[in-house]
Each structure stands twice: as C-alpha cells, then as structure tokens.
Amino acid sequence: xxxxxxxxxxxxxxxxxxxVPRWGLSEVGRARTEAVTATGLFSGTAQVISSGEQKxxxxxxxxxxxxxxxxxxxxxMHENDRSATGFLVxxxxxxxxxxxxxxxxxxxxxxxxxxxxxxxxVGEVEHVLARDTPGDVLFVGHGGVGTLLYxxxxxxxxxxxHDQLAGGGCFFAFTSQxxxxxxxxxxxxxx
Numbered sequence: 001x002x003x004x005x006x007x008x009x010x011x012x013x014x015x016x017x018x019x020v021p022r023w024g025l026s027e028v029g030r031a032r033t034e035a036v037t038a039t040g041l042f043s044g045t046a047q048v049i050s051s052g053e054q055k056x057x058x059x060x061x062x063x064x065x066x067x068x069x070x071x072x073x074x075x076x077m078h079e080n081d082r083s084a085t086g087f088l089v090x091x092x093x094x095x096x097x098x099x100x101x102x103x104x105x106x107x108x109x110x111x112x113x114x115x116x117x118x119x120x121x122v123g124e125v126e127h128v129l130a131r132d133t134p135g136d137v138l139f140v141g142h143g144g145v146g147t148l149l150y151x152x153x154x155x156x157x158x159x160x161x162h163d164q165l166a167g168g169g170c171f172f173a174f175t176s177q178x179x180x181x182x183x184x185x186x187x188x189x190x191x
Contacts, residue, residue, distance in 0.1 A: 053078055
C-alpha cells in the first residue's frame, strides 16, 4: 500500500504589497519544514508535487532536496482564486473564508467558488495518481483547497469544520489505491 499525503505550507511572510501567490515561507515556516525532513519519515516518498505558489514550492523543495528527487509543479493546484479581493486583513479574511466554505455554490466577493476549486484540485491529484508510480506521493499545497480535497476523499460535505489546524503546516493521508483516508489533519511535526 502506498500512502498519499497532502501537506499545506507552514507560516509565510505576509506582505500586503506582494500578491499572495508570491509570498514565501517565514523563518518559522522554513524551520518547521527543515525539522521534519530530519526525521526520515518521508523516506518512502517517490514523488513531490507542488502548487505553483511560492510558499508551496519552497516547502516542497526543502523536502524534495532531502529525498534527492525533483519537485513537479502543477500550476492548477493553486489555492482558491481570491484575486478579486486581494489581501484582506485577518478578521475580514476569516469572515469571507467562512462564507466561501458555508456557501460552496456561490462566488463570495468574486472568489472562485468552493465547488469549482474542489473539482480543480481533485482533478490535479487524480491526474498524478493515475500514473500509478511506485512509492508514496507528497502533494504540497494550501489550506483552502486542501480542506476541499480532504472533504472529497473523506466523503464529507464542504464545511470549514473540516479545515486544517491554525498556522498551516498540516497534512492528511489516504491510500493511493482505494483512496481511503488514513487520518485527518495533523501538524507537520506529527508526521
């Protein structure tokens, strides 16, 4: 049995003057990622697949470098498209994110609809898994689409109650053949 893990990038440098997809990891986020690579727990991983956003690529590159493999970037694995609003202050962001998950069929303030983001990210994951490459697979992405992906494989309705833990750097796992969820969100340090 091969294991598929979906890992969200950990903490980032927040800079409202830079488009969110170009934000990179903070020192804390980088340190958390580097610490987990020292455990050897990714040793069975044969593929590291990343979203095209900077923070995900940086996370994936740290892990892949330790494994001695390349990162495959799949642009369509990006976070839900929030470009209509750009950067939102934390309280406003949380309010809009709640609406995004609470009304998955609706484009809240111009954001990509949750149902569309879910179809997109599931399609990307399924495309990679259809190759049936031996070994474990690590996808590195984002909390919003990661939660949509988790809901899909766990057979749950889209709901923010299934969101990752605060701070990012969380993962869930499922089997590559049956697509059976092995566990819900855990912190990177619990890998």
